[in-house]
Amino acid sequence: MTALAVGAVKETATGERRVALDPDAVARLIKAGRSVLIETGAGTAARFTDAAYRAAGADVTTRDRVLAESDVLAAVRCPEAAILSKLHTGQTLIGLVDPLNHLAEMTSLATANVTVVAFEFLPRTLSRAQAMDALSSQSSTAGYRAGIVAAEAFGRYLPMMITASGTAKPAKVIVIGTGVAGLQAIATTRRLGAVVTGYDVRAASRGEVESLGAQFLTSSVSEGAGAGGYARALTADEHKTQETELAAALTGFDIIITTARVPGHVPPVLVSAETLKNLRPGSVCVDLGSSDRGGNVAGSVEGTTVVTPEGVTIVGASQLASDLPTSSSEMYARNVLSVLASLAPSAEIVIDAVDEIHQSIVITHAGEVTNALVRAALNLDPLAATDAKTPEETSAA
Amino acid sequence: MTALAVGAVKETATGERRVALDPDAVARLIKAGRSVLIETGAGTAARFTDAAYRAAGADVTTRDRVLAESDVLAAVRCPEAAILSKLHTGQTLIGLVDPLNHLAEMTSLATANVTVVAFEFLPRTLSRAQAMDALSSQSSTAGYRAGIVAAEAFGRYLPMMITASGTAKPAKVIVIGTGVAGLQAIATTRRLGAVVTGYDVRAASRGEVESLGAQFLTSSVSEGAGAGGYARALTADEHKTQETELAAALTGFDIIITTARVPGHVPPVLVSAETLKNLRPGSVCVDLGSSDRGGNVAGSVEGTTVVTPEGVTIVGASQLASDLPTSSSEMYARNVLSVLASLAPSAEIVIDAVDEIHQSIVITHAGEVTNALVRAALNLDPLAATDAKTPEETSAA
Secondary structure, rough: OOOOOOOOOOOOOOOOOOOOOHHHHHHHHHOOOEEEEOOOOOOOOHHOOHHHHHOOOOOOEEEHHHHHHHEEEEEEEOOOOOHHOOOOOOOOEEEOHHHOOHHHHHHHHHOOOOOOHHHHHHHOOHHHHHHEEEEHHHHHHHHHHHHHHHHHOOOOOOEEEEOOOOOOOOOOEEOOOOHHHHHHHHHHHHHOEEEEEEEEOOHHHHHHHOOOOOOOEOOOEEEEEOOHEOOOOHHHHHHHHHHHHHHHHHHHOOEEEEEEEEOOOOOOOOOHHHHHHHHOOOOEEEEEOOEEOOEEEEOOOOOOOOOOOOOOEEEEEEOOOOOOOHHHHHHHHHHHHHHHHHHOOOOOOOOOOOOOHHHHHHHEEEOOOHHHHHHOOOOOOOOOOOOOOOOOOOOOO | OOOEEEEEEOOOOOOOOOOOOOHHHHHHHHHOOOOOEOOOOOOHOOOOOHHHHHHHHOEEEEEEHHHHOOOEEEEEOOOOOHHOOOOOOOOEEEEEHHHOOOOOHHHHHHHHEEEEEEEHHHOOOOOHHHHHHHHHHHHHHHHHHHHHHHHHHOOOOOOOOEEEEEOOOOOOEEEEEEOHHHHHHHHHHHHHEEEEEOOOOOHHHHHHHOOOEEEEEOOOEEEOOOOOOEEEOOOOOHHHHHHHHHHHHHOOOOOOEEEEOOOOOOOOOOOOOHHHHHHOOOEEEOOOOOEOOOEEEEEOOOOOOOEEOOOOOOEEEEOOOOOHHHHHHHHHHHHHHHHHHOOOOOOOOOOOOOHHHHHHHHHEEOOOOOOHHHHHHHHOOOOHHHOOOOOOOOOOO
8 A cells, every 4th residue: 555645835825924834843744644746945934945845754856746646635725727627537636615606616626536625624623623623723823913913013121111211002902803813913912011902892801801911992892703613703783882892992002903804704893984083093913814805994905904094004804824924834733633633543544424523624525515604605506405504603703 | 682593404314204393392492482384294203293283283385494593403314414514603403313323423413513413412311311312212112113013024823823723832932132122022022011121241230131021041151230321341251141142042032132232342242143044944033233234133133034945034133113104203302301401501502511411412512522432532632532432332222
């Protein structure tokens, strides 16, 4: 029996600096009896050299060879069409593939008999899924990075400073949405000495926020917890109440970090144009909800920093995990290894039809689109369609 | 008796974001019976609005009116020629004027009967000078900023992280030169959770470094303390020993922050091209010694970030105080107020010829270049020239 060959190529999404396998993961795969192929330069942007991959036991080679010879292709984001078109029967693609935004690609890959495994559909509340949870690991690096980016964009000290030249008050920070990213942003700005407040519609967040030494801002809309460990979508009235309460509270803060993403939907605006005008000049908003469909902050532009006429800096921070590429890649690679350990305990991929994790994360297999949500989005089961729900929960990323 | 009029214009040095007076300083001056003129937009880059200056009591007006009507012009850096040429008899210019690099300007200003006061010549060890110490306040903001910039340039977490997706070790940071900036860089990277080491040729630094929770790297060149609270210049042999010892130690660090500036001289190279090759890919050097005459790190470029072929990021960080413009301006303005309180206790500037501080910081007065070091540099006292020393101490900024 030949060894399972695991491969990774250079990411093709614009600005993406992560890589799906780091040299440490390569060494672990080799030790477990797999072989590994890495495209030349795949890790450069994440500061992993070809030499480091070779030292770990990888075959560092051309993209075409990686694509031709890998049984499993690990990717961070959905590869470009030129790569997908080269995948062939029996191969498995594992990544943050974002299937609901790549429906045509999912259909083609099913037809080509490629197995697609997407981290987005992991049942995150299962404890044995935690080591596979790439959304969490990448939200964690993004949240840390949000704290650094906020400090970088702010013209003042974050900590209190008492010096011969005067005293600086600590910066006041509020983090809206205290999921994994929000909690890391709280921890990081707290480390830097800021006075930090957390806000979330899930009342259960209070304990997590307070355990980090931050205050919890109470919302009257406090029962937003939904299925699967995500926040649920708010009603229109709840949104209105939330917005009014927040707007009143926000004017007292120097730095606002927002983390509300809704997979497949327009992000909720948590900081309105009106609120922005009431912030002090020099205030900073870091918008992790930023996307090509807008963000959590009025006027935020994905991937760009803008300054309002009133002197408020808005960072459209959509790629923060990629901006901490080394740690993000290291954590991500461990998630890949955990999924592989479950899918391929020996030398081949075996999908277990009754395993809750496999059922959720496998999108295509054996020539079919198998995932219920993706099938529903493709309208493949017209009679069952009314039962399938798309994941439209407000995700505090 | 009319009130002393204090003014500030928009800084003219390239990339300079600070302003010499902030609205709080304006309010204090007004309260003390002075009048204040601020150029429209002077504080914009530091996030102070014209409205805030007006609310504090300033007359926000044109540059020409500020220059015509101010008794005292406060500046951060030496203004451009177009401004200097408009200064007139009886006016006083206060700033980080860098007189030794502006000798022609000092001569012209003396001829124009303008009094020039330069922070660079403050006797820093006098306790009553501490509130005036702009070099310290700006080194402090620069040092904090160095920690933020290092975290921003590094592809990994600074703190240790223990997560379901694996454990990240804390980053290892070394700060070379533990003056004011170096100590703040140590404090900031420590706050962020890094494991930090300080290095300085002044053995007396050990206590300060260790009190911040950092380790002190012992050098066999340990008696570099010089006059005036600066480090003294090292001999060629001492430099060689220092370089060899450091090169051996540096390969174990992820982040290197260097702070050795020598006023008027080429900065010492503390991280050689050879050492850079031995650093791990992904390592970061933040070079506060960076200048148009090179820096402390081989290959560093002032104001720019470069990545070596081996994957080491070098930040040529020459303007870090300006990059934290709000806090830097606030602290700087307090230094200006302290100098003013000494020079103009009532409604006019009175230079006290026997005051050690006045003697040191006043460069030109009553039509003459009065400062001994600047006179020596201009060769104005040929017979006394052999006694005058230029400040060529290695300054850990």
